[in-house]
Amino acid sequence: MKKLIATLAGAALMTMVTAQMAEAQVLFWSNQAAPVEEAQKVRDTVVKNFPGGVDFEPQDPGPFITRIQAEEQAGKGTIGVIGGLHGDLANFANDFVDLSDVDLGSVKPSPAFMQLGKLGTTEQKYLPWMQANYVMVANKQALQYLPQGADINNLTYDQLVEWGKTMADKTGSPKLGFPAGPKGLMHRFFQGFLLPAYTGSEVTKFRSDDAVKAWTTFKELWQYTNPASTNYDFMQEPLLTGDVWVAFDHIARLGTAFDQKPNDFVAFPAPKGPKGHAFMPVLAGLAVPKWAPDVAKSKELVKYMLQPEQQVATLMATTFFPVTDAKLPDSLPASIKALGAAVAAETSAPDALPALLPVGLGDKGGQFNQVYIDTFQRIALNGEDIKTVLASEGDTLNQLMQTTKAPCWLPDADSKGQPCPVD
Amino acid sequence: MNQKTLPYLLLLPATLFLLVFFVYPFIQVAVQAFVGPSGFTLDHFQTMARNFRFWPSVRNTILLAVVVVPLQLVMALAMASTVSNLKTARSAILYIFTIPLGLSDLAAGIIWLAIFEQSGFLNSMLTSLGVINKPILFLSYQNSWVIFLAVVLAELWRATAIVMVILVSGMGLIPKEYYEAAEVFGAGPWKRFVKVTLPMLRPSLQTALILRTIAAFEVFAVAQALGGTTLPVLVGQIYDWQFNQRETGVAAAMAIVVLIISIGCTLFFLRVLRTPKGATI
Numbered sequence: 266m267k268k269l270i271a272t273l274a275g276a277a278l279m280t281m282v283t284a285q286m287a288e289a290q291v292l293f294w295s296n297q298a299a300p301v302e303e304a305q306k307v308r309d310t311v312v313k314n315f316p317g318g319v320d321f322e323p324q325d326p327g328p329f330i331t332r333i334q335a336e337e338q339a340g341k342g343t344i345g346v347i348g349g350l351h352g353d354l355a356n357f358a359n360d361f362v363d364l365s366d367v368d369l370g371s372v373k374p375s376p377a378f379m380q381l382g383k384l385g386t387t388e389q390k391y392l393p394w395m396q397a398n399y400v401m402v403a404n405k406q407a408l409q410y411l412p413q414g415a416d417i418n419n420l421t422y423d424q425l426v427e428w429g430k431t432m433a434d435k436t437g438s439p440k441l442g443f444p445a446g447p448k449g450l451m452h453r454f455f456q457g458f459l460l461p462a463y464t465g466s467e468v469t470k471f472r473s474d475d476a477v478k479a480w481t482t483f484k485e486l487w488q489y490t491n492p493a494s495t496n497y498d499f500m501q502e503p504l505l506t507g508d509v510w511v512a513f514d515h516i517a518r519l520g521t522a523f524d525q526k527p528n529d530f531v532a533f534p535a536p537k538g539p540k541g542h543a544f545m546p547v548l549a550g551l552a553v554p555k556w557a558p559d560v561a562k563s564k565e566l567v568k569y570m571l572q573p574e575q576q577v578a579t580l581m582a583t584t585f586f587p588v589t590d591a592k593l594p595d596s597l598p599a600s601i602k603a604l605g606a607a608v609a610a611e612t613s614a615p616d617a618l619p620a621l622l623p624v625g626l627g628d629k630g631g632q633f634n635q636v637y638i639d640t641f642q643r644i645a646l647n648g649e650d651i652k653t654v655l656a657s658e659g660d661t662l663n664q665l666m667q668t669t670k671a672p673c674w675l676p677d678a679d680s681k682g683q684p685c686p687v688d
Numbered sequence: 689m690n691q692k693t694l695p696y697l698l699l700l701p702a703t704l705f706l707l708v709f710f711v712y713p714f715i716q717v718a719v720q721a722f723v724g725p726s727g728f729t730l731d732h733f734q735t736m737a738r739n740f741r742f743w744p745s746v747r748n749t750i751l752l753a754v755v756v757v758p759l760q761l762v763m764a765l766a767m768a769s770t771v772s773n774l775k776t777a778r779s780a781i782l783y784i785f786t787i788p789l790g791l792s793d794l795a796a797g798i799i800w801l802a803i804f805e806q807s808g809f810l811n812s813m814l815t816s817l818g819v820i821n822k823p824i825l826f827l828s829y830q831n832s833w834v835i836f837l838a839v840v841l842a843e844l845w846r847a848t849a850i851v852m853v854i855l856v857s858g859m860g861l862i863p864k865e866y867y868e869a870a871e872v873f874g875a876g877p878w879k880r881f882v883k884v885t886l887p888m889l890r891p892s893l894q895t896a897l898i899l900r901t902i903a904a905f906e907v908f909a910v911a912q913a914l915g916g917t918t919l920p921v922l923v924g925q926i927y928d929w930q931f932n933q934r935e936t937g938v939a940a941a942m943a944i945v946v947l948i949i950s951i952g953c954t955l956f957f958l959r960v961l962r963t964p965k966g967a968t969i
Contacts, residue, residue, distance in 0.1 A: 327931030327934070330934070492825060492828035493825055493827060495917055496916045496918075635933055
């Protein structure tokens with residue numbers, strides 16, 4: 266009997282102690298760095314030495330939003346720091362603590378990002394965390410099939426089609442690849458690259474004749490694309506197996522190809538269309554919810570993540586680039602060097618046309634993406650008539666903008682507070 | 689506590705558990721499917737039916753169930769008969785047959801993806817045997833029937849053991865006297881199987897078929913792993929509506945559709961495979 270009581274008391278004490286330890290950790294709730302390897306690297310190299318410990322919990326978009334909404338409604342919760350994309354954080358702007366008093370010392374984040382971090386208010390709602398972009402990667406074997414006179418850093422979509430055709434003819438199978446799998450980022454290609462390059466807009470000109478031209482060009486491109494693309498989520502895998510020679514994807518999903526076979530690949534900016542070099546910059550930020558258990562500790566963590574050491578560690582872990590002027594070490598992995606050069610080329614082209622991630626859609630971001638995915642599936646996979654598809658999907662898009670009352674964002678013209686219209 | 693109330697008190701924890709974790713969420717889902725911002729509405733069902741992926745997902749799910757379950761029944765009966773008649777190594781064979789039961793269905797889907805994909809085991813084997821020169825693209829959206837077959841194969845491999853286990857225990861309950869009597873009357877092995885085993889197996893068959901068919905209508909992870917977006921199935925669409933599109937009402941409406949199909953099949957099996965009045969084991 267005495268032994269039993271002693272064991273129970275010991276167990277109760279252990280539980281209390283571990284609970285205390287867990288409480289001292291800051292819960293870092295993020296929808297970035299969700300893939301398993303990235304998450305593990307963040308835990309092992311980025312947040313490991315934070316005093317008190319960090320519980321880094323990356324999530325898929327659905328559960329990410331669900332928990333934040335639940336804690337918001339309850340008015341209390343356990344999340345200490347929220348990490349998400351600019352558009353995700355914009356939905357919860359009213360729930361964030363003002364971070365202007367976080368003393369960053371000598372660390373200087375990019376002023377443009379600090380401005381975005383105000384989310385249209387006078388308070389610093391989030392501090393920038395890391396930035397990324399989307400580029401194209403080619404296997405060096407594919408370079409011999411480039412069209413005559415084409416410069417890989419300055420391709421047009423028509424030249425890309427020709428390149429794809431030559432590769433398919435000469436090698437006997439289509440060698441282009443797109444991330445059209447269930448978790449692939451195909452919709453970003455349409456939202457931020459193809460459509461703005463032809464129409465100069467992301468939403469308003471969805472049904473225009475320029476958009477028809479864009480989709481016609483894409484249909485040609487799809488003929489020379491590996492049909493297994495509908496299974497690809499991360500393009501680094503088919504690039505490594507050689508199933509695909511030219512691919513488009515987010516830089517964080519291309520890094521492994523360069524790390525494993527650095528001399529086999531070259532990264533280059535996405536092609537340009539009639540309206541310019543459209544691209545989609547990705548900005549992730551860190552915010553502290555008003556109901557955080559220990560607001561001071563959370564602000565400490567945010568400050569910690571912006572230190573040069575952690576910014577570089579984040580770069581190594583996730584292939585997302587620093588948002589501060591942190592000095593990059595001389596010996597960078599091949600993936601960072603190659604992808605960084607392509608991103609720089611993309612963002613500094615004279616006709617560069619940034620097309621932002623959607624803002625102000627609340628939790629309907631998934632439905633917004635679904636419009637572009639459905640348009641792609643109906644046009645490219647089901648072979649439906651382009652104009653008909655654009656008309657009906659344009660209705661869905663318009664309906665969505667009216668329901669969410671989201672005003673237009675770059676590159677669309679300012680809609681002055683009205684829901685962004687689809688012409 | 690007297691003898692009369694004791695059984696009910698003992699059942700109370702399990703009943704409470706069922707009420708809290710099954711009945712209450714079920715009522716919530718039913719409410720979400722029929723209630724919109726302005727009260728009772730059938731809007732969610734309309735949105736669900738108008739989506740261009742709805743009818744293909746219904747067709748794919750029902751087709752998968754119709755193809756997979758009978759095949760599994762035949763295979764499971766064969767496997768269960770083999771195991772029941774074994775004298776040596778019975779445990780080992782039973783263990784080998786039930787290995788897939790320990791896997792999550794997503795893991796099973798990924799295993800079969802590793803076999804069928806362009807740089808997978810099947811292509812490597814065929815190329816090294818000299819049968820083909822270039823890898824064949826099995827899982828392309830252009831041959832969706834191949835993806836369908838791959839899912840059928842993966843489901844057969846993964847889930848037949850569930851049916852088999854129930855049938856093995858059912859076969860163990862059949863008294864040996866019936867077989868001996870049948871032998872005395874000159875019945876061969878096939879006749880004994882058809883006239884003695886199958887009828888006596890009715891209750892087990894009923895249980896196994898109901899369980900397996902309901903699970904078949906909930907096929908998700910395997911279809912997702914092998915087919916991606918090319919083979920929409922009902923539960924895959926529910927997941928998409930809830931977590932991508934954030935339309936809980938439509939997801940709940942689809943869940944009600946799955947429920948109605950499952951109830952229909954259960955009633956069918958209950959009726960067709962009922963033990964006749966007065967019959968005993």
